[in-house]
Amino acid sequence: MTMKKLYIETVGCQMNLLDSELVVASLRKEGYELTPSTADADTVLFNTCSVRQHAEDKIYSALGRLKNAKREMPDKVIGVMGCMAQKDQRLIFQRAPYVDLVVGPGQLHQVPELVRQARENPGEQRLEVSLGRKDGAVDSIKRSHESFDPLRDPSMRPTPFQAYVRIQIGCDKFCTYCIVPSVRGPEQSRPPSQIVAEARQLVSEGCKEITLLGQTVNSWRHTEDGRAWRFSDLLYALHEVDGLERLRFVTSYPKDMTDDVLEAIRDLPKCVKYLHVPAQHGSDEQLKLMKRGYTIAEYREMHDRAKRWMPDVAVTSDFIVGFSGETEEQFQMTMDLVRECRFKNSFIFKYSERPGTKSADRLPDDVPDEVKKRRNNELLALQNEISEEDNQRFLGQRVEVLVEGPSKKQPQREEGDPAVQLMGRTMCDRIVVFDGNPRQIGQTMPIAIYDANAHTMFGAVVTEHVTPEVVPLAVPTQA
Ligand code: 5AD
Ligand code: SF4
Numbered sequence: 001m002t003m004k005k006l007y008i009e010t011v012g013c014q015m016n017l018l019d020s021e022l023v024v025a026s027l028r029k030e031g032y033e034l035t036p037s038t039a040d041a042d043t044v045l046f047n048t049c050s051v052r053q054h055a056e057d058k059i060y061s062a063l064g065r066l067k068n069a070k071r072e073m074p075d076k077v078i079g080v081m082g083c084m085a086q087k088d089q090r091l092i093f094q095r096a097p098y099v100d101l102v103v104g105p106g107q108l109h110q111v112p113e114l115v116r117q118a119r120e121n122p123g124e125q126r127l128e129v130s131l132g133r134k135d136g137a138v139d140s141i142k143r144s145h146e147s148f149d150p151l152r153d154p155s156m157r158p159t160p161f162q163a164y165v166r167i168q169i170g171c172d173k174f175c176t177y178c179i180v181p182s183v184r185g186p187e188q189s190r191p192p193s194q195i196v197a198e199a200r201q202l203v204s205e206g207c208k209e210i211t212l213l214g215q216t217v218n219s220w221r222h223t224e225d226g227r228a229w230r231f232s233d234l235l236y237a238l239h240e241v242d243g244l245e246r247l248r249f250v251t252s253y254p255k256d257m258t259d260d261v262l263e264a265i266r267d268l269p270k271c272v273k274y275l276h277v278p279a280q281h282g283s284d285e286q287l288k289l290m291k292r293g294y295t296i297a298e299y300r301e302m303h304d305r306a307k308r309w310m311p312d313v314a315v316t317s318d319f320i321v322g323f324s325g326e327t328e329e330q331f332q333m334t335m336d337l338v339r340e341c342r343f344k345n346s347f348i349f350k351y352s353e354r355p356g357t358k359s360a361d362r363l364p365d366d367v368p369d370e371v372k373k374r375r376n377n378e379l380l381a382l383q384n385e386i387s388e389e390d391n392q393r394f395l396g397q398r399v400e401v402l403v404e405g406p407s408k409k410q411p412q413r414e415e416g417d418p419a420v421q422l423m424g425r426t427m428c429d430r431i432v433v434f435d436g437n438p439r440q441i442g443q444t445m446p447i448a449i450y451d452a453n454a455h456t457m458f459g460a461v462v463t464e465h466v467t468p469e470v471v472p473l474a475v476p477t478q479a
Helices: 014-028 053-064 067-072 083-088 090-095 105-120 138-144 180-184 192-204 231-239 259-267 284-290 296-309 328-341 358-362 369-392
Strands: 004-010 032-034 043-048 077-082 101-103 126-128 162-166 209-213 221-224 227-230 246-250 274-276 314-321 345-350 398-406 420-425 431-436 444-452 457-461
Touching: 004 014, 014 032, 014 043, 014 077, 014 105, 014 162, 014 209, 043 053, 043 083, 053 077, 053 083, 053 090, 077 083, 077 105, 083 090, 083 101, 083 105, 083 180, 090 101, 101 105, 105 126, 105 180, 162 192, 192 209, 192 221, 192 231, 209 231, 227 231, 231 246, 231 259, 259 296, 296 314, 296 328, 314 328, 314 369, 328 369, 345 369, 369 444, 398 431, 398 457, 431 444
Parallel strands: 004 032, 004 043, 043 077, 077 101, 101 126, 162 209, 209 246, 274 314, 314 345, 431 457
Antiparallel strands: 221 227, 398 420, 398 444, 420 431, 444 457
16 A cells, blocks of 8 residues: 555644544554655645634644645645634635635544545535534534544554543533634533543553543533443542553533542542643633633632642643733732642633634623733743742652653753653653653653753652662652
8 A cells, every 4th residue: 555645733722632643543544644744745634723813823824835735736635624624614715725625523533534535526625514503403413523532553642651531522611702612512421431441442552641631521420321420430430440550631620620529539549639720810700701600719719629638739720811801900810819829830821802702792802912911921920930939849859750752852962872851740740851761751750850940840760879868758759
């Protein structure tokens, strides 16, 4: 079989990373191999995100750059998949008439067939998307958003010992600024038997760490064979999988961080002590406009409970600055919340009005861009300060790191030096970089930390001959 070449570009969240991985695996079965350049690709796919305007602009410019390439190589198949495909649909053909395929996140299982058809019938455009939230009965809308979760060959996963497992698709929270409920459809949970079977399969193939994915992952619930499962029940069931070492999950919804969930995380040693629970804002008035469904007092209570039960837990958050009508005083309340909760990390976004959302329909996007920028920078500077101080607490301590692979930036080395710089994560999701050997990838290693900045800790592998005085062993290994 002659190999065909696939170029794929992915923007957005972990859900998109998983979708791309699965699409690549399904095309590999059809004889495709990956290429890093669009120039020599037979098929070019973009897996897109609609959460902010910027992510869409990036894809439309990338498409613009392909115009000439398509003219010169008309049988190059160009496809747009994911959230922007669902949101913009035919508009994509209007803006880039040389695009062959537009495929929503609920139709990804059709990609190999659609690419084949496009190759056989050049010039015919194909659009496969789900029903909109108002385009029919709830059941048919749900059915039109099909979860794509085939088993994948271990050699087709980005790393053999880590994997994402989707447990939920869609979202029903309808935060007013957010496009996700309309492009990813109604919240639907996958049955626990399927999730556990997928986890067992992955672990039997050498996977050590599983990350459960859902827009509001801890809201997952499912009734199967008469038994009502909660998210915590699922954590207990997955914890039983022999050979699994770490169980992670993103993204959590504050209101659903119930006692049973925190208890499970606390009591299950394989559960990472890391919670990504976006607060989005520090002011009740803004939270109400965002329709987040909780008050700051409730968020604080949840945060305090998590910290009380697990003093070492790392909590991270997302924040939106410059949402409709945000006053300086309200923004300062977000700063106060960050100061008080001392998040391990925060992802900060300038409000980006999304057509089709409630806030775009009803609330003015009235904070000037310079103000959004300034608030973004101010909040980021505060968060960085906190992250750095927080990471510095680990200086001189020993942490357990699951080694993920080579670090992005490799330092210059003398010729013949076989060491590589590796990166891994602690049980609290802190990134650690150290010199090691590629053999160590996939292992859990003790690392002594000697330096730290806001985003990374630097360490050295603890070897037998390192004396306990240099690296005290009686320090938290639950980092
Ligand atoms: N503008 C800016 N940020 C947004 N997010 C979601 N929608 C928007 C928007 N319209 C942010 C939220 C969410 C994260 C994934 O993206 O903080 O948690
Ligand atoms: Fe968007 Fe809110 Fe759902 Fe998160 S919980 S995906 S912010 S609607």
